[in-house]
Amino acid sequence: MSAIQEVVTEAPAVEAVPKRAMTLSTGSSLVMLALLIAAPLFVKNFIIFQLTMLLIYALAVLALNILTGGSGQFSLGQSAFYAVGAYTSAILMEHGGVNYALTLPVAGVVCFGFGFLFGQPALRLSGVYLALATFALATAMPQLLKLGYFEYWTGGVQGLVVTKPDAPFGLPMSQDMWLYYFTLAVTIAIYIFSVNLLKSRSGRAFMAIRDNEIAASAMGIDVALYKTLAFGVSAGITGVAGALGAIAVQFVAPDSYTITLAIQLFLGMVVGGVGWLPGSIIGSAFIIFVPNIAEGISKGLSGAVFGVLLFLVIFLVPHGARQVAIVAQQLLGKLKKN
Amino acid sequence: MELFVNQILAGISTGAIYACMALAVVMIYQAIDHLNFAQGEMAMFSTFISWQLMQWGIPYWGAFILTLAFSFAAGILIERLLFKPLAKAPILTNVAGFIALYAIINSVAGLIWDFTIKQYPTPFGSSPFLGSQLISTHQAGMIGVTVLLLIALYFFFQFTRMGLAMRAAASLPESARLVGINTSWMIALGWGMAAAIGSIAGMLIAPVVFLEPNMMGGVLIYGFAAAVLGGLTSPLGAVIGGFLVGIFENLAGTYIPGVGNELKLPIALALIITVLVVKPAGLFGRPIVKRV
Numbered sequence: 001m002s003a004i005q006e007v008v009t010e011a012p013a014v015e016a017v018p019k020r021a022m023t024l025s026t027g028s029s030l031v032m033l034a035l036l037i038a039a040p041l042f043v044k045n046f047i048i049f050q051l052t053m054l055l056i057y058a059l060a061v062l063a064l065n066i067l068t069g070g071s072g073q074f075s076l077g078q079s080a081f082y083a084v085g086a087y088t089s090a091i092l093m094e095h096g097g098v099n100y101a102l103t104l105p106v107a108g109v110v111c112f113g114f115g116f117l118f119g120q121p122a123l124r125l126s127g128v129y130l131a132l133a134t135f136a137l138a139t140a141m142p143q144l145l146k147l148g149y150f151e152y153w154t155g156g157v158q159g160l161v162v163t164k165p166d167a168p169f170g171l172p173m174s175q176d177m178w179l180y181y182f183t184l185a186v187t188i189a190i191y192i193f194s195v196n197l198l199k200s201r202s203g204r205a206f207m208a209i210r211d212n213e214i215a216a217s218a219m220g221i222d223v224a225l226y227k228t229l230a231f232g233v234s235a236g237i238t239g240v241a242g243a244l245g246a247i248a249v250q251f252v253a254p255d256s257y258t259i260t261l262a263i264q265l266f267l268g269m270v271v272g273g274v275g276w277l278p279g280s281i282i283g284s285a286f287i288i289f290v291p292n293i294a295e296g297i298s299k300g301l302s303g304a305v306f307g308v309l310l311f312l313v314i315f316l317v318p319h320g321a322r323q324v325a326i327v328a329q330q331l332l333g334k335l336k337k338n
Numbered sequence: 339m340e341l342f343v344n345q346i347l348a349g350i351s352t353g354a355i356y357a358c359m360a361l362a363v364v365m366i367y368q369a370i371d372h373l374n375f376a377q378g379e380m381a382m383f384s385t386f387i388s389w390q391l392m393q394w395g396i397p398y399w400g401a402f403i404l405t406l407a408f409s410f411a412a413g414i415l416i417e418r419l420l421f422k423p424l425a426k427a428p429i430l431t432n433v434a435g436f437i438a439l440y441a442i443i444n445s446v447a448g449l450i451w452d453f454t455i456k457q458y459p460t461p462f463g464s465s466p467f468l469g470s471q472l473i474s475t476h477q478a479g480m481i482g483v484t485v486l487l488l489i490a491l492y493f494f495f496q497f498t499r500m501g502l503a504m505r506a507a508a509s510l511p512e513s514a515r516l517v518g519i520n521t522s523w524m525i526a527l528g529w530g531m532a533a534a535i536g537s538i539a540g541m542l543i544a545p546v547v548f549l550e551p552n553m554m555g556g557v558l559i560y561g562f563a564a565a566v567l568g569g570l571t572s573p574l575g576a577v578i579g580g581f582l583v584g585i586f587e588n589l590a591g592t593y594i595p596g597v598g599n600e601l602k603l604p605i606a607l608a609l610i611i612t613v614l615v616v617k618p619a620g621l622f623g624r625p626i627v628k629r630v
Contacts (some may be wrong), residue, residue: 128373136603303445314431
């Protein structure tokens with residue numbers, strides 16, 4: 001068309017978040033931890049199950065946060081990694097008779113590999129193109145899981161039923177409560193790992209790539225390696241979350257892992273604040289509890305209420321829960337002075 | 339050989355659906371540099387509007403024109419209200435906005451018209467076209483409308499003041515503003531046109547896939563695949579990409595063992611990724627150079 005090639009100065013993919021702003025202070029972390037440990041002692045089994053799911057989704061949102069907030073890459077395909085993790089765990093438990101706790105690292109490693117491989121073509125893509133490729137991955141995943149070839153392993157459309165584990169060593173707690181503490185332990189371990197990862201050399205490399213890819217490569221960062229690595233780590237953590245999800249729900253089926261799940265995780269990240277790791281749990285609370293509230297307001301319109309709420313978040317608090325937390329902190333500071 | 343030719347014909351007729359959708363996707367991409375994930379839902383909503391108008395007794399072509407006008411206005415309204423404030427925001431915020439729009443439209447349509455599948459009339463009839471069992475008159479009409487649309491768009495963008503202004507605003511906004519083009523309204527116009535083209539696509543597709551709130555799910559992915567294959571910057575490429583994707587889908591279904599209906603979406607996925615990796619600009623797109 002035109003002889004002159006188009007020169008485009010793109011809008012940044014995501015807002016740059018300083019490294020210090022990505023975590024919580026020690027004091028607030030300990031309060032949060034105490035709350036999480038004490039919570040199940042006072043509530044019914046069903047609510048304990050919901051809290052477990054809260055932690056599991058928080059893990060998945062955290063994984064996406066590392067990818068997007070850390071390295072500046074999009075993914076609308078996290079449900080695919082979640083599904084692979086869930087199926088790995090379910091197949092190992094039901095066909096291989098492996099202990100549930102041991103399936104988690106396997107799911108993590110399998111998904112890390114899958115994410116690393118998917119990261120290879122994704123390397124060439126940025127911004128909307130990456131969103132598009134991962135979007136397609138998420139829509140294709142349920143069909144791949146239903147394939148006749150794998151039916152013996154995956155159970156096809158019907159899926160697989162997973163047995164819920166009992167508390168070990170004869171501990172006097174219900175299955176739900178045991179599972180909650182088990183999930184909490186895994187979540188804390190992964191949270192600490194993620195915080196340290198972002199503080200490390202690799203984390204700094206992620207952020208340099210996020211802020212300016214060309215400048216990062218000029219500084220000697222292996223852009224290809226770190227971008228795929230971010231994909232791998234994110235997929236690995238999502239896989240562990242998926243495996244925990246399979247154990248908690250006791251069931252895996254292709255239609256539980258549609259694009260809707262990927263979109264929910266994406267929304268969780270936006271609501272919690274992109275690049276703010278503790279926000280993951282707030283985002284996760286949003287995606288678990290808000291649909292219930294939306295259905296309470298109007299049964300048929302739950303999707304619309306969800307969408308309107310999301311627009312409100314985008315317009316009023318574009319940095320999500322991080323912004324709210326910062327404002328709250330400033331208010332507290334003022335009160336102390338007075 | 340006859341099987342081969344027949345499959346290509348069938349591919350062209352399904353390709354017309356994807357071509358329409360891809361054209362709408364490219365239109366909006368041209369105007370705002372974003373892929374609109376809610377495009378399919380917007381088209382679906384417009385199609386429902388036209389169906390409702392026909393239920394009220396308005397003849398097909400009257401409903402067609404009214405729906406076009408409605409979609410055009412609605413597209414502009416959505417841009418002015420929701421996406422203009424986000425123009426400077428990071429890509430991520432925009433993607434979140436599109437997803438929110440998707441959820442809202444889908445759920446509102448479900449509430450108004452519920453989720454039962456509805457028949458949708460065709461103005462072209464559905465008898466075999468020129469004696470061929472593979473292409474019906476509706477599909478031939480669809481191809482015709484797509485080609486007409488493409489020609490109209492070509493003339494609009496090449497020879498009218500407005501079209502040139504829109505192109506200028508899309509490729510170099512700063513310079514366009516300096517020569518007195520209102521770039522902000524050009525973007526709104528782009529939204530309106532994309533919504534109108536989307537509604538045409540929806541009304542043409544509805545007789546084939548039937549009318550229901552989730553009718554656009556698979557079509558949109560194929561529309562994206564077609565747009566990517568043809569190059570996101572080229573309307574002609576999008577249409578050719580649409581036909582190629584349709585042909586490819588049919589041939590893969592016939593000749594590669596094990597690829598049936600159940601693998602439809604994974605094929606689109608494979609296609610998108612292959613094109614993006616091998617030739618990111620698509621067949622007819624211009625490569626984009628980034629300034630540091």
